[in-house]
Structures are given as structure tokens and as C-alpha cells.
Amino acid sequence: MNKIQEKFEKNGYVIVPGNRELLNKIRKIIFNNIKNNKKIKNKSDNEENITKIFNNFHNYISLKELNSLRFNIYKKINVGNVFSEIYYKLAKDYLDDLVGNELAMQKKINLSIQMPNDKDSLLDLHSDIYAGESPFQVVVWIPLVDAYDTKSMFFTKPSFNKKMNEKLLNTDDYTTKEMYKKNKKNFKFLNIKFGDILIFSPIILHGNTINKTKETRFSLNCRFKNLLSPYDVTVKSHRNIPNFYRPLNIKPMTKIGFNYLKKYSK
Amino acid sequence: MKKFAGYINLKNLNGVLYPSSIQNIMMKDHIQNVLKGIFYLSPTELLQAKFPITLKTLIGKETKVDGIVMLSSFYLPENYFVRKQIYKEIAKMRKSVHFILDELVFRSNKDVDKIEEYLIFNNAFFTNTKLKLTKEEKSFMKNFNKVSFV
Numbered sequence: 525m526n527k528i529q530e531k532f533e534k535n536g537y538v539i540v541p542g543n544r545e546l547l548n549k550i551r552k553i554i555f556n557n558i559k560n561n562k563k564i565k566n567k568s569d570n571e572e573n574i575t576k577i578f579n580n581f582h583n584y585i586s587l588k589e590l591n592s593l594r595f596n597i598y599k600k601i602n603v604g605n606v607f608s609e610i611y612y613k614l615a616k617d618y619l620d621d622l623v624g625n626e627l628a629m630q631k632k633i634n635l636s637i638q639m640p641n642d643k644d645s646l647l648d649l650h651s652d653i654y655a656g657e658s659p660f661q662v663v664v665w666i667p668l669v670d671a672y673d674t675k676s677m678f679f680t681k682p683s684f685n686k687k688m689n690e691k692l693l694n695t696d697d698y699t700t701k702e703m704y705k706k707n708k709k710n711f712k713f714l715n716i717k718f719g720d721i722l723i724f725s726p727i728i729l730h731g732n733t734i735n736k737t738k739e740t741r742f743s744l745n746c747r748f749k750n751l752l753s754p755y756d757v758t759v760k761s762h763r764n765i766p767n768f769y770r771p772l773n774i775k776p777m778t779k780i781g782f783n784y785l786k787k788y789s790k
Numbered sequence: 791m792k793k794f795a796g797y798i799n800l801k802n803l804n805g806v807l808y809p810s811s812i813q814n815i816m817m818k819d820h821i822q823n824v825l826k827g828i829f830y831l832s833p834t835e836l837l838q839a840k841f842p843i844t845l846k847t848l849i850g851k852e853t854k855v856d857g858i859v860m861l862s863s864f865y866l867p868e869n870y871f872v873r874k875q876i877y878k879e880i881a882k883m884r885k886s887v888h889f890i891l892d893e894l895v896f897r898s899n900k901d902v903d904k905i906e907e908y909l910i911f912n913n914a915f916f917t918n919t920k921l922k923l924t925k926e927e928k929s930f931m932k933n934f935n936k937v938s939f940v
Contacts, residue, residue, distance in 0.1 A: 536939055682939045686938075686939070689940050725939055728939055755917075756805060758919070761805065762805065764805065764917070765911040766804065766863075766864065766892045767803065767806050770893065779910065782910040782913055785913065786909075
């Protein structure tokens with residue numbers, strides 16, 4: 525087992541360096557979709573300016589306008605395969621280690637924009653598995669600016685997750701918000717610099733709180749799983765092909781084997 | 791501007807039953823915003839019929855459309871020989887078929903393999919819900935009991 529695999533099994537996540545050139549490429553695509561905003565005077569797409577504009581985005585747009593803008597960019601980046609191919613390339617080497625090279629990739633890459641003091645962009649304590657997602661998947665989370673403190677997301681250790689998961693699934697006395705508050709000390713905000721990538725198991729409880737920093741967070745997330753691992757686990761959901769995932773890198777023997785099965789299965 | 795017909799099928803799509811109203815909205819959006827075409831109509835496949843008569847009607851020359859849009863290739867007939875006939879007729883009529891969720895398009899006979907390859911994922915291996923481990927899986931997993939987050 526290599527270091528990345530060891531760390532992932534121990535912590536439930538890894539923070540690894542990403543290819544700077546590709547990261548800048550995806551940042552530029554996002555930036556090109558916002559730079560027409562009249563309040564943005566410096567439209568240069570150099571690394572320094574994009575960082576400045578993203579971090580200060582709350583000065584250019586109101587909370588009311590935020591979601592429609594975010595949704596607009598989300599729709600644009602998910603047209604065609606250009607963006608998703610860069611995204612996959614960024615994580616490929618790590619996914620090879622953690623998941624495999626014959627994959628299913630989430631069809632839509634999500635964009636989060638979390639402005640300071642925004643109460644409407646919160647994702648309370650949760651595990652993606654609670655929403656029918658496959659426990660075989662990882663989330664590739666890419667911050668487009670430095671993410672720290674409440675500008676980032678919180679995460680817990682696998683050992684605590686075991687206890688907390690049981691509590692959450694069996695409580696009738698607390699809300700998820702209350703559960704988080706009661707157990708706050710067991711969650712830490714991950715510190716991830718722009719340039720790094722976070723890959724985590726969404727079995728582990730995570731979420732965010734109101735961003736109390738003075739900067740806005742831009743981040744992307746997308747799920748990957750081994751193509752041949754189970755999709756609907758314990759419940760039938762829509763987290764499968766063709767509803768949620770697209771197959772990626774189907775190897776010749778998978779095609780040959782399944783076509784054999786297609787012909788001779790009864 | 792090209793004209794496209796929607797094709798509603800009320801079969802469950804890998805566990806998801808898309809109501810006809812939702813299928814209509816998705817197909818209309820795809821035709822108008824992705825294909826930049828005109829949304830013509832969207833009849834529903836006959837649930838009780840042995841053969842896909844509605845689909846065949848849309849493909850036929852009486853339906854004056856350039857193409858057909860449906861949610862997925864999983865809505866094509868399950869029987870390979872019936873499907874093969876459908877491919878043949880679409881190609882003959884020079885129409886296209888657009889599968890929204892699969893992000894695939896059938897334009898001519900050379901696209902048959904691409905569609906058939908995708909239909910691998912309609913195999914029970916991919917669509918069955920994994921409810922529990924088999925005896926063999928349980929025994930194999932004994933070696934990895936410690937690697938768990940729950």
C-alpha cells in the first residue's frame with residue numbers, strides 16, 4: 525500500500541497536490557463566466573487577479589443574485605465534456621490509487637460559492653450515503669481559493685464517525701444542527717490551499733457552517749466510483765447509470781465479458 | 791429549424807420512474823436549448839403492447855420530424871432483434887435519436903455499437919440493488935474488517 529492509500533484508510537480523506545496548470549484552466553473557465561459583472565473592473569485572468577476576485581466576490585454580487593448566477597455557471601460547465609475531462613485529469617493519479625482506473629463519474633460537477641455570513645448556502649452535518657449514494661464512491665473536492673476555518677468544510681475522524689453515525693441514525697431527540705453543536709469538538713475544518721485537492725469518503729460525516737471569515741469560497745465537487753462496484757446499496761435510488769453517473773474508461777474486457785453475458789444469460 | 795418529437799416511456803429507468811410531465815419538461819428543454827430545435831409532440835409508448843408501436847410511429851414517414859428525443863437508450867426495446875430493426879428503420883428514414891441522460895445520439899448505422907455498448911449498463915449487474923454480502927464476500931471481507939468508517 526502506498527502513502528496515499530494508507531492515509532486515506534486511516535483518515536477517510538487525503539489532501540494532495542493538483543496540477544497547477546489544469547487548476548488555473550478550470551478557474552479561468554469559471555472566471556470567464558463572471559467577469560462581465562460591471563462591478564469587476566480588473567478583468568485580467570492572471571492567477572493573482574482571479575484569486576482576489578473570487579475571495580472578494582461578496583463585494584460584486586448580492587446574496588439574492590448568488591444562486592441564479594451559481595446555477596448559470598453550473599449549467600455552462602456541465603455542457604459537453606471539456607470541463608469534466610480536465611476535472612478527471614486533475615484527480616486521475618489519485619483515483620487510480622484509491623478507486624481504480626475503470627470508473628463511473630458523476631455527470632454533473634457541482635459548484636459551491638459560499639459568501640461570508642450567508643445563511644442560505646449551508647449543508648448541515650451529513651453523510652452522502654444517507655441520500656442513497658454509493659459507499660464505494662469518493663468525492664473529489666477542489667477549492668478554487670484557499671479554504672480554511674469556516675470558509676472550508678468540517679470533517680470528523682473515522683473512529684468518531686462510527687459512534688456518531690449510530691447516534692444520528694437512532695436519535696429522536698436532536699436535529700442534525702444540534703448533533704453537530706453537541707459534538708463540535710470532534711469535527712475540524714480542513715485547511716486546503718488553492719493548488720491542493722481534497723479526496724474524501726462521503727461516508728464520513730461532514731458539512732459546513734456560516735462562513736465567518738471575510739472571504740468567499742469557490743469550490744467544486746464531483747463523485748467517482750469504480751465502474752464495477754455496486755451503485756444502489758441497501759436501497760434503490762437514482763444514484764446510478766444513466767441517472768447520476770456516466771461510465772468512464774470502459775476497458776475492452778468489460779465490454780467483451782458483458783456482451784458474452786448479454787448473449788448467454790437466461 | 792429542425793423539428794423533434796419527444797418519446798415518453800413509463801418504464802422504470804434503473805429504479806427511477808420519471809412521470810410523463812417530467813419527461814416532457816426534460817425533452818422540451820433539451821430540444822429547445824441543446825438541439826436548438828422545435829418541440830413537436832411527445833406521445834407515450836403503449837404499456838401493454840408487445841412491440842414499441844409508438845416509437846415505430848415516430849420513426850415512420852408519416853411523422854414529419856427530423857429526430858426523436860427520449861430520456862435514455864434504456865427505453866429502447868429489450869429484445870436485441872427488435873432493437874436491430876428499430877436501428878435499421880431510423881437509419882433508413884434518416885432521422886436521429888437523442889438520448890438525454892446517456893449523452894448519446896444515434897445518427898446512422900455506425901452508431902449502433904456505441905448504443906449497444908452503453909446498454910451493458912442496463913444489465914442486472916449494474917441495476918440490481920445490493921442488499922447484502924454473499925457468503926463468499928463476507929469471508930473475503932474478514933481480512934479487511936478494520937478498514938471501515940461505520
